[in-house]
Each structure stands twice: as C-alpha cells, then as structure tokens.
Amino acid sequence: MEPELPQPPPAALGTGAVARRLGVSPTTLRSWERRYAIGPAHREDGRHRRWTPGDIARLELMCRLTTQGVPPSEAARVARGPAPGALAPVAPRAEAATPGGPRALRLGDVRPECRGLARAAVRLDAPAVEELLAGALAELGLVTAWEEVIAPTLHAVGRKWASAGERYIEVEHLLSWYVSSALHRFRPAPEPVRTPPVLLACTPGEQHSLPMEALAAALGERALPVRMFGAALPAAALCEAVRRTGPRAVVLWAQSRTTADAALSRTVAGIEWGPRGARGHSALLLAGPGWGAGSPALPARAERLFGLRSGLSVIESVVAGPAAGAAAGPAPATASGGAGPAACGS
CATH class of the missing domain: 1.10.1240.10 (Methionine synthase domain)
Known part of the structure; x- marks a missing residue:
C-alpha cells in the first residue's frame, strides 16, 4: 500500500487579487488590517501579504456585514471570531436567495x-x-x-x-x-487635419449619455475626430450642429422608445450641408435600445449600431469610405450581429 502523499496547502493570493475579487481597494484592505486587525496570516519575506482562503473568507464576511450597515469595527469583531463558515447567519433568511446577501446584484x-x-x-x-x-x-x-x-x-x-x-x-x-x-x-489622439468629424448626441429628453461617452473615448483613442454633445440636445441645436460641422456621420442615442424620436431622425437624415453645388449628407447611425423593434418608421438612410465594438467598426468604415458629397448614396451597411451591451442600463 503506497503511503498517502500530503496535500499541498491551498494557494494564497496577493492583496491586488483579493481586492479585485472582493470589490475593495488595496488601500481599504491595508486600512482594515491596521485598524481592525483583519489581516493575512502569512507574509512572504516578512513584507508581501499573502491571503489564504481562511483570510479571504473573513474579509468576505466583513464586506457582507458592512454592506448590510454594520459598523466596520463591529463587522471586524464578528469576522475575527470563529471560522466564518461556523458563524450563525447575521442577515435575514432572504439572504440565501441571492449570493452575497439581499443587496447583491444579479x-x-x-x-x-x-x-x-x-x-x-x-x-x-x-x-x-x-x-x-x-x-x-x-x-x-x-x-x-x-x-x-x-x-x-x-x-x-x-x-x-x-x-x-x-x-x-x-x-x-x-x-x-x-x-x-x-x-x-482618456485623452484623444491628435486629430487628422481636415477630416470631417463624427457627431455624437442623445435625442432630446434623453439623459442617459454614458454609452456615448464610452464611444467618444474609444473614437478619440483611434484618432477619429469626434464632437460630443451629451445628453438631451435640443432638436434645433442638433440640426444646426450638423449644418455647421458637416460630419461624416451622426450617431443618435436613445435609451427608450419614449426618447427615440423618429421624426428627428428623418429630419437629420435629410440635412444637406456644404456650399451650393457641392452639397453633402451625413451617414445617420442610430444607437441604443430605443430604436429597436416596435419603434416608429425610421428613415431609409439610417442604420442601427449594436454594441460598442461592432459600432466602432461601422463608424471606422464610414470615415474611411468615400467623402460624403452631392452624390452620396445610402449609408454603409452596419454589422448585423445580435445586440451587444448597447444599453448601459443606468
């Protein structure tokens, strides 16, 4: 009969890995160790903290208790007690329905x-x-x-x-x-000279601008000229901005059907800009769940964007395509994959 080999000790994690796992900053972990003696059982070379599964379990308990409103000093006292798995539940029974407690996000x-x-x-x-x-x-x-x-x-x-x-x-x-x-x-890269911009705006009444902020930052990273107008841009101001900037593309964001203004999209799609005899159109790109199924009829020239990554590809192809002019035809076709995380949910 072969002798049974000893099991290796469970892997210990560094402070950064534990912080990412628990959703706290490394500074918070060090503060808890200093103030409440919630620290790792082992340090490498006496300096680098290494957190064992038992250490992490106590931290998880402390995080859960502080989320429920327990003062940090009291949460630390409870967490320093017996092994967390042996503690009586502190939260109501409803906690069992959602891992991490009733306040946790699904x-x-x-x-x-x-x-x-x-x-x-x-x-x-x-x-x-x-x-x-x-x-x-x-x-x-x-x-x-x-x-x-x-x-x-x-x-x-x-x-x-x-x-x-x-x-x-x-x-x-x-x-x-x-x-x-x-x-x-995010700091945008220098814009190419004489390149028409991409205009980003939320429809009138639309306050959810985070997806457009992400798109603006991503376009800036790629050195694509962008003009970001943010939330709830009035219709007249949007139309004037299109005429003044002559953008290669206009991206309109609508989070819900109530803010997806089909009449405005038709107006923007029909705007001509530039000197007489050399008029141009902008590609109209509609982003956000508000433009989805059940929305009013959209202009034939408008195209939908789905998700940040695929939307960037579409915009890059528009910018790289022939300059918009009097002979501009329909906007380039967009990626037709399933909707990605186009709506931020905020």
Missing part, C-alpha cells in the same frame, strides 16, 4: 472584475469603485472593460432599482458618476 456569468465592481458600488465605496474602474480600463482596454465589466454592472444596477422601487438609485448615481469620470480621463 450578474450571471461575468468576469471577476465585474463582480468586484458591483460589490463596491452597492457598498457605496467610492475609492474602491474608482480604483477598480481604473484597473479594468488599464488592464483590459476601453472596449473590453466597457462591454465585459462596466456595462454588465450598470445593467444589473438598473434592474435592481427597477424592481426595488426608489431604492438603489444612489448606487446607480454613484457608479455612473465614477464611470463618466474614468471615461473623461
């Missing part, structure tokens, strides 16, 4: 970075939200971070408050603010 199968961001947002932990967003954008790139981390979290927040009355709106506002701030930190 996310489905998502990246760990998404779960961490959601946990931080629900706790209203602004420093952690800011740090997690910066990390996701730096490590994954803008497009992947938007489609696989930011948009799913915004969707989940939107579903949560829609099903909970007026609750969780503060979570949506905080998360939206820090997402917008993170997107505004």
Whole structure:
C-alpha cells in the first residue's frame, strides 16, 4: 500500500487579487488590517501579504456585514471570531436567495472584475469603485472593460432599482458618476487635419449619455475626430450642429422608445450641408435600445449600431469610405450581429 502523499496547502493570493475579487481597494484592505486587525496570516519575506482562503473568507464576511450597515469595527469583531463558515447567519433568511446577501446584484456569468465592481458600488465605496474602474480600463482596454465589466454592472444596477422601487438609485448615481469620470480621463489622439468629424448626441429628453461617452473615448483613442454633445440636445441645436460641422456621420442615442424620436431622425437624415453645388449628407447611425423593434418608421438612410465594438467598426468604415458629397448614396451597411451591451442600463 503506497503511503498517502500530503496535500499541498491551498494557494494564497496577493492583496491586488483579493481586492479585485472582493470589490475593495488595496488601500481599504491595508486600512482594515491596521485598524481592525483583519489581516493575512502569512507574509512572504516578512513584507508581501499573502491571503489564504481562511483570510479571504473573513474579509468576505466583513464586506457582507458592512454592506448590510454594520459598523466596520463591529463587522471586524464578528469576522475575527470563529471560522466564518461556523458563524450563525447575521442577515435575514432572504439572504440565501441571492449570493452575497439581499443587496447583491444579479450578474450571471461575468468576469471577476465585474463582480468586484458591483460589490463596491452597492457598498457605496467610492475609492474602491474608482480604483477598480481604473484597473479594468488599464488592464483590459476601453472596449473590453466597457462591454465585459462596466456595462454588465450598470445593467444589473438598473434592474435592481427597477424592481426595488426608489431604492438603489444612489448606487446607480454613484457608479455612473465614477464611470463618466474614468471615461473623461482618456485623452484623444491628435486629430487628422481636415477630416470631417463624427457627431455624437442623445435625442432630446434623453439623459442617459454614458454609452456615448464610452464611444467618444474609444473614437478619440483611434484618432477619429469626434464632437460630443451629451445628453438631451435640443432638436434645433442638433440640426444646426450638423449644418455647421458637416460630419461624416451622426450617431443618435436613445435609451427608450419614449426618447427615440423618429421624426428627428428623418429630419437629420435629410440635412444637406456644404456650399451650393457641392452639397453633402451625413451617414445617420442610430444607437441604443430605443430604436429597436416596435419603434416608429425610421428613415431609409439610417442604420442601427449594436454594441460598442461592432459600432466602432461601422463608424471606422464610414470615415474611411468615400467623402460624403452631392452624390452620396445610402449609408454603409452596419454589422448585423445580435445586440451587444448597447444599453448601459443606468
């Protein structure tokens, strides 16, 4: 009979990996260790923190308790007690229905970075939200971070408050603010000389501008000239901007059917700009779920965008195509794949 080999000890994680998993900032973890003695059992070379599964379980319990409103000092006292698995449940029985407690967001199968961001947002932990967003954008790139981390979290927040009355709106506002701030930190590459811009705007009455902010940042990264007009641009101002800038494309965002103004889309599609004898048209691209099935008849020249990545490809093809002029025909066909995370859900 062969002797039984000893099992290797469970892998320990560094502070950064634990912070991403729990949705807190590394600074918060170090603060908890210093103030409440919630720290790792082991350090490599006496300096680098290495968190074992037991350490992480205690941190998870502390995060759950603080999310439920327990003061950090009391949450730490409970977490430092017996092994977390042996503790009596602190939250009501409803917690069992949703992993992470009744306040947790339902996310489905998502990246760990998404779960961490959601946990931080629900706790209203602004420093952690800011740090997690910066990390996701730096490590994954803008497009992947938007489609696989930011948009799913915004969707989940939107579903949560829609099903909970007026609750969780503060979570949506905080998360939206820090997402917008993170997107505004992207510095666009220098614009090519004499290249017509892409004009981005939300329809009148539409306040949800985050998807257009993400698109503006992504176009800027690609050195594509962009003019971003943000939320709820009045119809007359939009038409005047088209005439003044002669854009290669106009992207109109509508989050809901109530803000998807088909009459305005027809007006924009018919605008001509440029000197007499050399009039041009802009490609009209409609983005957002508001333009979906059941919306009023749209102009023949308008095309739909689906998701940030495929939308960027469409816009790049429009910009790279023949210059719009008097002989401009229908706008180039868009990608026809299934709708991606086009709506931010905020």
